[in-house]
Amino acid sequence: WPKDVGILAMEVYFPAQYVDQTELEKYNNVEAGKYTVGLGQTHMGFCSVQEDINSLCLTVVQRLMERTQLPWDAVGRLEVGTETIIDKSKAVKTVLMELFQDSGNTDIEGIDTTNACYGGTASLFNAANWMESSYWDGRYALVVCGDIAVYPNGNARPTGGAGAVAMLIGPKAPLALEQGLRGTHMENAYDFYKPNLASEYPMVDGKLSIQCYLRALDRCYTSYRQKIQKQWKQAGIDRPFTLDDLQYMIFHTPFCKMVQKSLARLMFNDFRSSSGDTQALYQGLEAFRELKLEDTYTNKDLDKALLKASLDMFNKKTKASLYLSTHNGNMYTSSLYGCLASLLSHHSAQDLAGSRIGAFSYGSGLAASFFSFRVSQDASPGSPLDTLVNSVSDLPKRLASRKRMSPEEFTEIMNQREKFFHKVNFSPPGDTNNLFPGTWYLERVDEMHRRKYARRP
Numbered sequence: 477w478p479k480d481v482g483i484l485a486m487e488v489y490f491p492a493q494y495v496d497q498t499e500l501e502k503y504n505n506v507e508a509g510k511y512t513v514g515l516g517q518t519h520m521g522f523c524s525v526q527e528d529i530n531s532l533c534l535t536v537v538q539r540l541m542e543r544t545q546l547p548w549d550a551v552g553r554l555e556v557g558t559e560t561i562i563d564k565s566k567a568v569k570t571v572l573m574e575l576f577q578d579s580g581n582t583d584i585e586g587i588d589t590t591n592a593c594y595g596g597t598a599s600l601f602n603a604a605n606w607m608e609s610s611y612w613d614g615r616y617a618l619v620v621c622g623d624i625a626v627y628p629n630g631n632a633r634p635t636g637g638a639g640a641v642a643m644l645i646g647p648k649a650p651l652a653l654e655q656g657l658r659g660t661h662m663e664n665a666y667d668f669y670k671p672n673l674a675s676e677y678p679m680v681d682g683k684l685s686i687q688c689y690l691r692a693l694d695r696c697y698t699s700y701r702q703k704i705q706k707q708w709k710q711a712g713i714d715r716p717f718t719l720d721d722l723q724y725m726i727f728h729t730p731f732c733k734m735v736q737k738s739l740a741r742l743m744f745n746d747f748r749s750s751s752g753d754t755q756a757l758y759q760g761l762e763a764f765r766e767l768k769l770e771d772t773y774t775n776k777d778l779d780k781a782l783l784k785a786s787l788d789m790f791n792k793k794t795k796a797s798l799y800l801s802t803h804n805g806n807m808y809t810s811s812l813y814g815c816l817a818s819l820l821s822h823h824s825a826q827d828l829a830g831s832r833i834g835a836f837s838y839g840s841g842l843a844a845s846f847f848s849f850r851v852s853q854d855a856s857p858g859s860p861l862d863t864l865v866n867s868v869s870d871l872p873k874r875l876a877s878r879k880r881m882s883p884e885e886f887t888e889i890m891n892q893r894e895k896f897f898h899k900v901n902f903s904p905p906g907d908t909n910n911l912f913p914g915t916w917y918l919e920r921v922d923e924m925h926r927r928k929y930a931r932r933p
């Protein structure tokens with residue numbers, strides 16, 4: 477099989493407008509700090525009515541192909557992960573084929589994958605599996621994930637966001653997926669789902685969703701550790717895997733506070749499988765050793781003790797990965813990969829070289845995996861790692877160039893999205909100059925629900 481299959485290049489897209497969470501707290505009449513401190517969110521990106529999931533994905537793929545300057549026929553597989561469904565049959569992937577038209581390349585496998593926020597990871601796994609199979613024809617794969625995360629007025633609304641990530645997958649990658657190391661947990665849960673096909677909004681049981689996320693994290697981490705320890709044993713290494721073996725750790729990020737608690741949760745797992753002589757590492761946790769894991773998800777005292785014990789580790793391993801999420805919000809399928817881009821944008825290639833990055837992907841309903849990337853050793857100028865890191869280094873600058881909208885304007889646009897959802901025979905109102913240059917947008921929906929897109933120069 478080809479060696480070191482993984483991410484060669486990536487591109488991130490987010491909307492050109494945002495609302496400030498401090499202003500949203502005032503507007504929604506909630507206590508100051510609930511969204512900014514309690515949830516850990518400072519800004520939330522959102523789409524106008526001129527954007528939909530197809531336009532987001534068109535933009536991010538076009539930008540990736542232009543930047544890498546790859547010929548369009550170099551792609552042999554294109555996978556899309558999304559839960560922003562505007563058609564129950566027609567895949568976003570088929571819309572993206574429009575971009576390949578001039579090249580004549582139609583021999584491109586892959587369609588859409590949907591299960592809440594997990595579709596991007598399933599697409600990444602599909603692409604890697606293809607590349608390590610007899611069906612691989614030597615070409616690259618593209619993995620595209622994107623979503624528009626919107627909620628009705630209420631306590632979930634500040635956990636929205638929007639964005640898309642495209643990744644070029646190939647062998648000899650600077651971020652290689654570690655072979656044989658995926659810990660997965662799947663079960664039937666109604667924590668967040670979208671049964672209402674006439675609306676963009678999900679049904680969500682917020683508290684249950686948090687417990688489901690944490691339970692899935694425990695299970696996935698346990699099975700990942702078992703698998704890596706087995707690999708180690710075969711290589712003659714006999715010791716437990718701990719967070720010390722991960723230089724960085726990224727998570728699906730519904731809101732940033734959740735991620736800080738999740739890293740703390742992993743530390744709790746390490747602590748529970750540690751022997752008494754490691755107590756110094758886990759100060760303040762001894763009182764919680766005997767609790768049944770299932771009883772710990774809503775234990776506020778444990779939460780506090782864990783956050784304290786894991787703070788240094790959070791600052792070192794995870795905090796930098798939350799930059800985009802803090803400023804843009806949840807991007808569902810693309811959230812984890814936005815975290816990866818943020819992590820890369822806040823470190824030099826030299827810092828990252830040779831490290832292991834742990835990744836936890838969670839999709840409600842539920843499907844979850846814990847896996848890892850091994851970063852290449854070569855960080856020299858012009859190396860694939862250096863090129864990848866440089867390509868995302870402008871993320872903070874790009875986020876700062878967005879337009880700030882008031883909570884009133886944000887609410888008005890949410891109302892417009894409700895009004896125009898599934899409307900036919902219309903052209904979305906709005907000024908395309910409000911989009912970033914080069915953005916694809918929805919130009920018209922005809923009477924047969926056929927969608928036509930154009931690109932802002």
Ligand code: CAA
Nearest residue numbers: 507508509510513514515631632635682683685686689730
């Ligand atoms: N200052 C500081 N902190 C404050 C505060 C203040 N003035 N007021 C409240 N807080 C804190 C609270 O103490 C709480 O923190 P802790 O949990 O650490 O105690 C935090 O702010 C949030 O407050 P509430 O729990 O009262 O918030 P809520 O119940 O109104 O809503 C929510 C929170 C349930 C997450 C809701 O926003 C929601 O349903 N969001 C969508 C679901 C979601 O994101 N689930 C996450 C897991 S599922 C998943 O990951 C898939 C996905 O992408 C959706």
